[in-house]
Amino acid sequence: MKYVIGIDLGTSAVKLLLVSQTGEVVQETAKDLPLMQVKSGYSEQDPNDWMEQTVAGLTELIEAFEGDPAEIEGMSFSGQMHGLVLLDEQEEVLRPAILWNDTRTTEQCKQIYEEMGAKRLHQLAKNPALEGFTLPKLLWVKEHEPEIYEKAATFVLPKDYLRLKLAGTLHMDLSDAAGTLLLDITRQEWSKELCRMFEIDESLCPPLVESHADIGLVKEEIALATGLSPSTRLFAGGADNACGAIGAGILEEGKTLCSIGTSGVVLSYETNGDKDYQGKVHYFNHGAPDAYYTMGVTLAAGYSLSWFKNVFAKKEEFSTLLADVDSVPPGSGGLLFTPYLAGERTPHADAAIRASFIGADGSHERRHFVRAVLEGITFSLKESLELFRSQGKDITEIVSIGGGVKNKAWLQMQADIFNAKMIKLASEQGPGMGAAMLAAYGCGWFESLKACADAFLQEEALYHPDPERVAVYETLFELYRQVYPATAELNKQLAAFRL
Incomplete structure (x- = not known):
């Protein structure tokens, strides 16, 4: 061997x-x-x-x-x-x-x-x-x-x-x-x-x-x-x-990756470097030969969930915190969250903006806030996805990696908000696997990195978008997009009072 x-x-x-x-x-x-x-x-x-x-x-x-x-x-x-x-x-x-x-x-x-x-x-x-x-x-x-x-x-x-x-x-x-x-x-x-x-x-x-x-x-x-x-x-x-993309098999046109760690990334394969995103997303050379990728970033993706747990459920496991998420319908009972705890990168390069819960009332329970946090993170990532689609990219399948794959309800939420089939890999090793695949390709084991990915990577589960929830989330997404312009100036003025 x-x-x-x-x-x-x-x-x-x-x-x-x-x-x-x-x-x-x-x-x-x-x-x-x-x-x-x-x-x-x-x-x-x-x-x-x-x-x-x-x-x-x-x-x-x-x-x-x-x-x-x-x-x-x-x-x-x-x-x-x-x-x-x-x-x-x-x-x-x-x-x-x-x-x-x-x-x-x-x-x-x-x-x-x-x-x-x-x-x-x-x-x-x-x-x-x-x-x-x-x-x-x-x-x-x-x-x-x-x-x-x-x-x-x-x-x-x-x-x-x-x-x-x-x-x-x-x-x-x-x-x-x-x-x-x-x-x-x-x-x-x-x-x-x-x-x-x-x-x-x-x-x-x-x-x-x-x-x-x-x-x-x-x-x-x-x-x-x-x-x-x-x-x-x-x-x-x-x-x-780039190595994370290789390790997830993002090696041909239409392939897209959603990675939710402390920050969140939506990354899409590009065959050439001539598209004009006007600096709204990152545009880099791929690790695959003569290819590129575009990438949008949410600064506080998984960090938003970790923050909520540390403040409101410090002694609980994440599995306990998320246990009731599926009992809350899309929209979290009229509660929106924007994950701007550390400012934002895509599409708003704004270091001063901060997070918001919008629409809270006395009927909301903790489970509503938890679902709103998950939905807000995913809405933020969808903003990057929509920038790619605005350039004519047809994105129907997305590989999800990181913390966002550890909860089935969140994976289904991604499918519904992104309006795309979500793919969970059987084994997720991230950039380290991509580096290993570069070595395997370099050693001549495979004729291409794609052939290596076909041999090394297997799908474990698929999550398909539900048309009814997709329609609900499209309406909610348009409301979500209004929060940033409505709060940007307010947050600049509040900056003087931050510790």
């Missing part, structure tokens, strides 16, 4: 999967990662911690593996997007990595718009200038830490640093490069215009490769330290959302 390893470098942990040639997860482990938040809005990590914990995870996998390590043919990577890792000429880290959820770069985002203009930025990078992206981070370091910036020979993203230390070769794949705001998405090359506009030396940008590219063998010292075979091949890997 042959095997591959998928490594998913997240923010809170690095997860490792050992996957067989039949798609079975034979071994898995996760190692926690510390986060540094030295002041409000700052979020950093030490890249050396990524390496240390990954080596520990690989060692644990190999020790538990009953086969010959030489049977593990390949390894690939998924990683948190946007994080800035600056390296000197010796490829050593110059400062802690500035992560995707770091918000110190508001002024740099304003600078990007002032100097480039939103229209031209969207033409090149296909994305808005947001605090999480890499270019604003580069500009922040350039302004506030010039002595460090002057020493920088290159920058990489988190999983690229990990791969560099494991294989000794420097690259960045297209799917992760698309999240830097320096890539010409359509041409699939670093944008000379963007680099020139912001005085970024193009030599700082690492060589670009496809996600399935073979970038060399594991270093001998890593093989010795972990028990891996020195013949293990390493493949470039991809951004976590």
Whole structure:
């Protein structure tokens, strides 16, 4: 039997999967990662911690593996997007990595718009200038830490640093490069215009490769330290959302993913990079060859439910909290919830907006509020879905992953609100499985990633939209969409009173 390893470098942990040639997860482990938040809005990590914990995870996998390590043919990577890792000429880290959820770069985002203009930025990078992206981070370091910036020979993203230390070769794949705001998405090359506009030396940008590219063998010292075979091949890997799409089989036109974790994502496959969403959704290169994906984000999806539980049912299990949801009809008895606890991303890039319950009266019980929270999260995700449909996309099937698949009533709610068939996979491993599939494809096990997905992924359950509930939810959705414009200015004024 042959095997591959998928490594998913997240923010809170690095997860490792050992996957067989039949798609079975034979071994898995996760190692926690510390986060540094030295002041409000700052979020950093030490890249050396990524390496240390990954080596520990690989060692644990190999020790538990009953086969010959030489049977593990390949390894690939998924990683948190946007994080800035600056390296000197010796490829050593110059400062802690500035992560995707770091918000110190508001002024740099304003600078990007002032100097480039939103229209031209969207033409090149296909994305808005947001605090999480890499270019604003580069500009922040350039302004506030010039002595460090002057020493920088290159920058990489988190999983690229990990791969560099494991294989000794420097690259960045297209799917992760698309999240830097320096890539010409359509041409699939670093944008000379963007680099020139912001005085970024193009030599700082690492060589670009496809996600399935073979970038060399594991270093001998890593093989010795972990028990891996020195013949293990390493493949470039991809951004976590791109790998999550691969791991869910979003590999052809019309395929769409709904992922509900702390945040929520609606992601749809695109065959080309020429659609114009006017910056309202993210537009990135896929981990699949010569493909793209568009993505809308709800900042507080699963977080809204966790918040409600922690405030109103702290000692209860989620299963108990959700037990009566199905006893409440669509519309929660005239109660609407908007999941803006942490601001919102799509379609309202608004850091000041906050959540609302609308329509509460004395007849409402806790179960009504719980259902309203689930409906509000799903309505927010539907806003992204409708942006895709407005571009002519025919979305009739959606793969649902994350916390949204743990409750049957919520899955049916998604089918009814989205007006699409919802697919629950038999085994859900997310970006780590996508990374493993990139390694399997790179090793030549399959002629395409789609063929790999057909072999590795199986459907467990289907949820079909009910026409009567679809009609009810269409009416409620139009009411939901009125809440944001009605409360936006009010929330800006309330900001002065927040703790």
